Amino acid sequence: MTVSAGPESAVRLAFDAAPALGGELIALRRALHAGPELGLELPATQARVLDAIAGLGLEVSLGRRTSSIVAVLRGGGADDGHRPSVLLRADMDALPIVERTGLPFASTNGAMHACGHDLHTAGLVGAARLLAAARAELDGDVIFMFQPGEEGHDGAAVMLEEGVLEAAGEPPVAAYGLHVTSELPSGLFTNRPGAYMAAISELGVIVHGKGGHSSRPHQALDPVQVAAEIVTALQSYVTRRFDVFDPVVLTVGRFQAGSAPNVIPAEAEFTAVIRSFSDVVGVQLAHGLPRLVRGIAEAHGLSADVVFSPRLPVTVNDAAEAGFWARTAAGLFGSDRYESMAQPRMSSEDFSRVLQRVPGSYGHLGAGMPDLAPGERAPLHSAEARFDDGVLADHALFLASLAADRLAESARSWRRLES
Template structure:
């Protein structure tokens, strides 16, 4: 796909426009080819609401794991449980031999006190404010659809239920646990979906190339010599130097980086001093750095520590600076992103698909999987009464409300991606892959 700009009203004119026969969330297109049984959506909604009422945070989610295991118990899967996490990996073997495809759903909630007032709201001081309850239920739904069509599958599907997406690098942990080898060979493709509380219900979107930003942290310790505020010439004051560093970071972004390969630097944490008349001996700050290409991330890792160290040296100060990449950019494979788009439009119609003009500035640890396996990540809108003039609460808000009528569509899209990718590998499907 060429990376052109496209307005939402042009959806379908970009990667892989194709026919469709359904509109609106929950309206499942017959052209998808996978039979959706009666009561399918209602069962997924019930599961999602049970999960929503009991969110857990981090890498260890025992109750969530138990609910997932119960939901997939009758699907004849090969199950492996995490050793460093409460992850669940299920391998669904198809009726014919072939390669493997991976589908992922994250499991963890956030330390947010829910304020939605929903009858199934959590009262635990934690909340599924990012929609991971829908991700789990949607992946369970995909597993059920694929199990019902097992004999059609020329290969295997790895179901990756992942804890610890919210700042714990759970995907990286699961890679160490061996999720990519769960089927006996590495998958040929990997797919994931994220719901959005501030996009119209049922709207599906992705883009080729960079979809989400990399996130890194610059940590700086400025070491001087403390003293009395009335005799600054006898001290080595770290505060003016730190202020100069913070300003210089923004100048560096605007004068040393291309607007076509952007960088966002946010200094969100500053610490120095204890009293107005005391010059402290040290000052500290931390900055978040978001980049959209591996090349720029590498440049910033070299240049920003060098910049602040040089400023400190000019003031006669010692500077300790570290640059740590927390998550790499989420980069969709061009061919797999096109396949994702064609699959979505083929099931739901071109009017339901949006080819994103720009990457999202948030970060996502599915980037770890996409760095190892070609694949694509995309979004499904879940704002039931979307009004662009009165935007609903977004993901991570204590007021975020997700329309769970999108669950059947989410499950059908994941299942169709897996089935059709295996078919393509067997020479039976999309020749563009």
């Protein structure tokens, strides 16, 4: 299937209001940034979003197990025999990071929007406002998916279980998402067909030894030394056992042992995350990593408990929808503001679960601060990450255009079939 991208004149006229929305969206983003919330329960964030979309005539439903929001906009131009929908998604949760940006609207509650979800939320609110203004011309419905719990809580899975894909009736014909990044130049759009972001799994390890006095290690079985050896061996394993063109990245983000420097503890434990792109590699990791860990522990006379847990699948962009996504960005803002990524990103995303069930595309929008050189821009998940919220008007216009033009394409295809 080829999906075209082109302006629908009546709808585009309604979208001329996008630049004027910029100030309101920036104000909303900064309010969200100052009051970040974690996980699946974001009551204050939910309340702000509900207030921001009030009066738009949306069919709103709230999550039962999370503070999610699903809002459906009914378009007035749909054929009675064909009423497609398109899903647009924004994640709303923050990270447990103490902010160090020095911004006047910086968070002070120990959490931080260090991944730009405050911009995602404001951008989707803006798209809802633009599409509501164009309601009469829309050839179908739009589902707005405001999602909690993307940062390690699998909020997308919860919303899928609660029926987000059925919110408008039939499942959507396409689903789209957009992630800002502090590392790319402000205003640059990127995506690619196929694998776009990595699958993620977690490896939990507890090494059991025998405690003792730090001056007499020969009387103990030191789990710290063995766990450290395992960490090093894991890095060697992923670089020597897997094709460099089907890559694996393993990072140990937590390592804990002991209570005093002069005591050899009885246990040491660590947790690693592993990212990959293929099912074959995923199977090999699930079998090979636990075997390696246990083997090293046993070689030293210790034992290890190992749990390998797949967390999220690969984020895969449908080829036709990724092409439509790219043409929409270039058509709206110029070819110099779109780049196709040569390689996928190693970060992971629970929107992958939506794209397993609905064809669609995910991509990034640069929001790097213009006053900083590329090497000075703090990355996502940094306590110093700063974002140019001047991109929000374009963010909203892009999402709204994806939905409106994809509905129009679906209507054209339907009419061709009917004729």
